[in-house]
Amino acid sequence: MSKKTLKKERFSGFGLVKHALTYHTHWQPMWRNPAPKKHYDVVIIGGGGHGLATAYYLAREHGITNVAVIEKGYLGGGNTGRNTTIVRSNYLWDEAAHLYEHALKLWEGLSQELNFNVMFSQRGVLNLGHTLQDMRDIQRRVSANRLNGIDGEVLDTAGVKAIVPIINTSAQVRYPIMGASWQPRAGIARHDAVAWGYARAADTLGVDLLQECAVTGFEMAGNRVIGVHTDRYGKIGADRVGSVVAGNSGVIAGFAGLTLPIESHPLQALVSEPIKPVLNTVVMSNQVHGYISQSDKGDLVIGAGIDSYVGYGQRGSVQTIEHSLAAIVELFPIFSRVRMNRQWAGIVDTTPDACPIIGPSPVENLYFNCGWGTGGFKATPGSGHVFAACLAANESHPLAKPFALDRFYSGALIDEHGAAGVAH
Amino acid sequence: MLRIFCPYCEEHREEVEFHYAGQAHIQRPSVPDDCSDETWGAYLYFRNNPRGQHREMWVHNTGCRKFFNMCRDTVTYEIVATYRLGETSVPNSSRAPHD
Numbered sequence: 001m002s003k004k005t006l007k008k009e010r011f012s013g014f015g016l017v018k019h020a021l022t023y024h025t026h027w028q029p030m031w032r033n034p035a036p037k038k039h040y041d042v043v044i045i046g047g048g049g050h051g052l053a054t055a056y057y058l059a060r061e062h063g064i065t066n067v068a069v070i071e072k073g074y075l076g077g078g079n080t081g082r083n084t085t086i087v088r089s090n091y092l093w094d095e096a097a098h099l100y101e102h103a104l105k106l107w108e109g110l111s112q113e114l115n116f117n118v119m120f121s122q123r124g125v126l127n128l129g130h131t132l133q134d135m136r137d138i139q140r141r142v143s144a145n146r147l148n149g150i151d152g153e154v155l156d157t158a159g160v161k162a163i164v165p166i167i168n169t170s171a172q173v174r175y176p177i178m179g180a181s182w183q184p185r186a187g188i189a190r191h192d193a194v195a196w197g198y199a200r201a202a203d204t205l206g207v208d209l210l211q212e213c214a215v216t217g218f219e220m221a222g223n224r225v226i227g228v229h230t231d232r233y234g235k236i237g238a239d240r241v242g243s244v245v246a247g248n249s250g251v252i253a254g255f256a257g258l259t260l261p262i263e264s265h266p267l268q269a270l271v272s273e274p275i276k277p278v279l280n281t282v283v284m285s286n287q288v289h290g291y292i293s294q295s296d297k298g299d300l301v302i303g304a305g306i307d308s309y310v311g312y313g314q315r316g317s318v319q320t321i322e323h324s325l326a327a328i329v330e331l332f333p334i335f336s337r338v339r340m341n342r343q344w345a346g347i348v349d350t351t352p353d354a355c356p357i358i359g360p361s362p363v364e365n366l367y368f369n370c371g372w373g374t375g376g377f378k379a380t381p382g383s384g385h386v387f388a389a390c391l392a393a394n395e396s397h398p399l400a401k402p403f404a405l406d407r408f409y410s411g412a413l414i415d416e417h418g419a420a421g422v423a424h
Numbered sequence: 425m426l427r428i429f430c431p432y433c434e435e436h437r438e439e440v441e442f443h444y445a446g447q448a449h450i451q452r453p454s455v456p457d458d459c460s461d462e463t464w465g466a467y468l469y470f471r472n473n474p475r476g477q478h479r480e481m482w483v484h485n486t487g488c489r490k491f492f493n494m495c496r497d498t499v500t501y502e503i504v505a506t507y508r509l510g511e512t513s514v515p516n517s518s519r520a521p522h523d
Contacts, residue, residue: 248475262471308443313498408465
């Protein structure tokens with residue numbers, strides 16, 4: 001089927017001025033809405049940031065363009081559009097640190113690479129310490145980071161106050177701030193733009209983006225996947241299938257008769273009304289469990305914890321929010337009368353060691369990229385990059401090897417509960 | 425917030441009195457030294473994660489402090505039944521009045 005892809009106009013300042021002359025009525029569509037082919041080299045289930053990034057790198061780095069991304073809703077409408085947009089790489093263990101640092105390096109050139117402004121802003125992240133043990137853990141983690149070539153500093157209370165003057169450093173509170181780790185290269189990005197940027201770039205390279213189409217099962221030949229069944233287009237053949245569906249990974253695995261070491265929980269976030277610039281970095285605290293940043297629009301973006309029980313309801317419990325807001329107000333008394341605007345939840349796929357599962361499954365031609373749990377957004381470019389390599393070569397990328405499914409049988413877990421301790 | 429019927433206190437109480445305690449009815453391999461890595465790994469780390477009815481344990485930690493079982497829908501959050509530890513099946517609805 002010859003389907004000439006639209007020649008994409010490059011976004012530029014000049015283009016903005018040019019389109020202003022015609023009242024912005026002649027912009028190209030961002031991507032096509034193609035009818036599916038009968039067969040693809042690779043079908044990716046899930047059109048969030050990770051899935052779209054996988055498709056983009058398959059086409060860009062490996063020249064595999066006969067690819068479809070199948071999304072049951074709209075692109076970036078799941079956890080990609082529901083997180084608190086924090087990007088950092090200050091993980092403790094070598095395996096995780098290398099993977100997240102790989103992602104951070106890709107973030108640093110992403111807007112240029114995609115010709116799409118993902119508004120990546122390296123405004124730094126503070127991970128607060130409130131107890132002596134917190135500070136020992138911070139020392140250890142920052143030392144490990146620096147040995148891995150990742151930037152990091154240990155700050156004392158005055159150092160925290162110098163970066164965030166509005167923070168409450170009183171010694172009289174229940175959990176006084178004793179210091180923090182500081183990663184200057186960390187920051188935030190515009191989450192929707194990441195999905196749109198990858199989608200547009202992948203579409204330009206010939207990838208078919210099939211939206212509002214749910215996968216309902218696999219076409220199997222023995223222990224081999226040869227295609228997917230969908231509710232909208234029926235059967236679509238595929239040489240390889242990659243599942244990148246976060247909270248619903250267990251459901252997809254179930255179609256192939258597999259169980260994954262994953263439990264799905266609702267994770268909540270909320271934003272305030274827009275206020276003037278007051279916080280120019282990201283502040284996180286494991287101990288009191290709160291994390292906060294301010295978006296370019298001015299809203300305070302606040303993340304709460306996960307609901308303790310397994311759940312697929314994209315809402316969340318009010319007591320979970322109350323707990324996080326109590327912590328935020330103690331850290332920032334100035335925010336006590338800011339009104340909250342919106343609240344939502346995404347379904348996160350948590351693993352026993354708070355690390356992702358990337359690679360082949362026991363079913364031939366079926367690959368999983370899941371288990372990113374509460375902190376997958378920061379990894380979006382790196383996740384797509386290593387998973388594309390895995391789908392292209394039928395073997396794991398060196399950075400992804402330690403994250404294979406068999407670690408749950410060998411016992412070689414990568415316990416990142418410390419660095420991933422705050423759900424974000 | 426969930427309203428949970430504690431099968432020991434025999435009262436409906438609010439969710440904040442309880443703690444979730446993971447999947448129910450997990451069978452520990454009877455002779456751990458003899459089982460394969462696959463069996464042991466499955467026992468330690470692999471859990472049911474259904475969209476729909478899920479059997480799980482809760483503890484009434486600010487009440488009677490006892491563990492009990494619950495059958496709950498993970499999409500609608502409807503509590504189908506709660507029943508005592510040691511019981512393996514959902515008893516009839518007269519024991520667990522969750523509408």
